Amino acid sequence: MPKMKTHRGAAKRFKVTGTGRIMRRKAFRSHLLEKKNSVKTRRLGRESEVVGGDKAQVKRMLGL
Numbered sequence: 001m002p003k004m005k006t007h008r009g010a011a012k013r014f015k016v017t018g019t020g021r022i023m024r025r026k027a028f029r030s031h032l033l034e035k036k037n038s039v040k041t042r043r044l045g046r047e048s049e050v051v052g053g054d055k056a057q058v059k060r061m062l063g064l
Contacts, residue, residue, distance in 0.1 A: 007061035014050065014058055022050040022058055 015023050028036075029044040036044075050058050 004063050006063045010058060010061035014062060016062065016064070022055060022062070023047045024050050024058075 013024065017023060024047065026044045026046070026048055029041065033041055
């Protein structure tokens with residue numbers, strides 16, 4: 001059976017930490033930032049963990 005290929009789009013969007021958690025970028029931080037307040041934009045700048053039903057799907061795309 002051939003090797004499983006990594007989904008290249010997923011590889012660019014997610015990163016795996018040393019402890020095995022999958023981190024992602026938060027939405028709503030790409031444009032129209034002038035009207036969003038500073039607290040919100042700072043909060044959206046932080047990475048967050050992939051949780052719930054999406055985690056299994058992302059793991060599969062990354063070949064984990």
